[in-house]
Amino acid sequence: MSTVEAFAERGTAWLIRNLQKRVPYNPENPYLAGALAPVNVESTVTDLKVTGKIPKELNGLLARIGPNPLNVANPGAYHWFLGDGMVHGLHLRDGKAQWYRNRWVGVDGVNKALGRPKAPGPRRGAIEVVNTNIIGHAGRLWALVEAGALPVEMDGELNTVKHGLFDSAVRTAFSAHPHRDPQSGCLHAVCYDPLYQNRVQHVVIDAAGQVVRRVNVPVSHGPMIHDCAITQSQVVILDLPVTFSVKSMLQGSGLPYAWNPKHQARVGLLPKQGGAEEVRWFSVDPCYVFHPCNAYDLPDGSAILDVVVHERMFDRSLHGPESQKVTFERWKLDNATRRVQRTVLSEMGQEFPRFDERLTGQPYRYAYSAGIDIDNQLPQPLIRHDLHTGKIDFHHYGPSHATGEVVFVPRSADSAEDDGWLLSYVYDLARARSQVVIVNAGDLGGEPQAVIELGVRVPMGFHGNWIAD
Incomplete structure (x- = not known):
């Protein structure tokens, strides 16, 4: 990282902090209440009750992460995407639940507040x-x-x-959603950086x-590209109309991105080993996608991409996502028309689509997602x-239960696509307690394979994965 870049980052951080101080105090924020409210302690639980x-x-x-702010001076200025990170983990072995733990991610501000030493390694952002x-x-x-x-x-x-x-000396913005190529084991990511609003990178x-x-791909307006997808030969770039917003920053938003109707919505296909000049762009009606599910190539040069689509995003709220229609x-x-042909598969509110990742970039049959109702925090099923x-x-977890992102784990390396288990952290809204629920993927309507009571709250959060021993 150059001296100029470091200076720009420090200046941006100073500006955002000071603009947020201008936001009028408001004790109310839906992203700090109910199932989204942070927990204030780190726990280790070994006496875990198991049913099934x-x-x-x-x-x-089974690891999960999400925002869990240590301190919020003004809830009116808090954005859900900017809470201090907390990792939750449940370790399973030989048919037993060995432990549950939650720990704050040790960034400098958190470690200082908790009286811990600074973690080694470079910093940026x-x-x-x-x-x-x-x-x-x-x-x-x-x-x-x-x-x-x-x-x-x-x-x-x-x-x-x-x-x-990772183990590189490179200090560049990365992504929360790299995708592993099953053949090479490489992670592919499309990364954006608010300091460079005229390009994104394939890393x-x-x-x-x-x-x-690292390949630079020219863009305009500084789009927020939260996720990408890969086929066997290409990387999917979602260049959609949520872009960097000076107006939002001046209003005190810590996440200065907003809906931009002037930004051309398009989807790009970049060959995995290609340059920016080889990107094929496909126009699409204005909308926003946080998370694709999977993608794959078609013989005629077209590609299939399954996505959760939001009609608009960051159009009103300064606190978090607002979904008018999902x-x-x-x-x-379509390679012939260079347009995106859209087919609605479901109008039910849902997010966090997942699939059997052995089939990344290939045709597949089953997609799993979590029902969502962020505004009302109603029970949320597995779909x-x-x-x-x-x-x-x-799969309905109960009358007051809401599942987070669901992870599919195959029974074995060569088992069928639906032969395995669906694991997720489930929040009981009535008891304000959390469970990990294991569902047999071949029997969604049946009783869970197992329910592990954690005895603590795991706030509804973001993403997680199964990391085998």
Whole structure:
């Protein structure tokens, strides 16, 4: 990182902090209440009540991360995406739940407040928050955020080890959603940086944790590209009309991005080894996508992309996402017309689409998502889409239960696409307590395979993964 870049980051951070001080005090913020309210302690629980039978094949860690601010001076200025990161983990082994832990991600401000030493490693980013995803890569556990701070390595008990872009010396903005190529083991990410509003980057991390590719792709207005997708040969770039907003920043938003009707909505296909001049762009009606599910190539040069679509985003609220309408759609990126053909598969509110990641970039049958109702925090079921038949099935966790992101774990390396388990952290709105629920993927309508009572609250948050031992 150059001296100019470091100065720009410090200046941006100073400006955002001071503009937020101008926001009138307001004790009310929906992202600090109910199921989203932060917890104020780090816990270790080993006496875990289990109902049912934990499959002995499940040996590993179910990790989840989300915003959990230590201190909020003015709730009226708080944005959900900017809360201090907290990692939650449940470790399973030999059919037993060994422990649950939650730990704050050790960025400098958190460690200082908790009286802990500064973690080693380089720093970057105007905002010191790492709170969006947690993955296993290069044999270790990494907490991630987009467009700002570097990843943070966590150990097997969720303690912070170091900061850095995996094992690379590169200090560039990364993504919360890299996607692993099943053939090469490389992570592919599309990364944006508010300091560089005229380009995004395709960044590739090899299986050993080294940066092996960085390609600049020209864009305009500084779009927020939260996620991407990969096919067997290409990377999908979602250049949609949520862009950097000076107006939002001047209003005191810590996340200065907003709906921009002047920004042309388009989707790009970049060859995995290609340059920016090889991107094929496909126009699409204005909308926003946080999370694609999966994508794959078609023989005629077109591609299929399944996505959760928001009609608009960051159009009103300065505190978090507001969804006027949400649909699950199949997009065909038509090579002949260079337009996106949209087919609505479901109009039910949902987010966090997942699938059997052994099939990343390939045709697949089942997509899983979590029902959402952010405004009312109502019970939220697991949703399964059969993409061959169009049938939609549900697993309802209970009359007051809401599931977070669901992770599919196959029974074995060569088992069928629906032969495995669906694991998620589930919040009981009536008791303000959390569980981990294991559902048999082949029997969504049946009783859960196992329910592990954590005895604590795990606030509804962002993303997580299964990291096998």
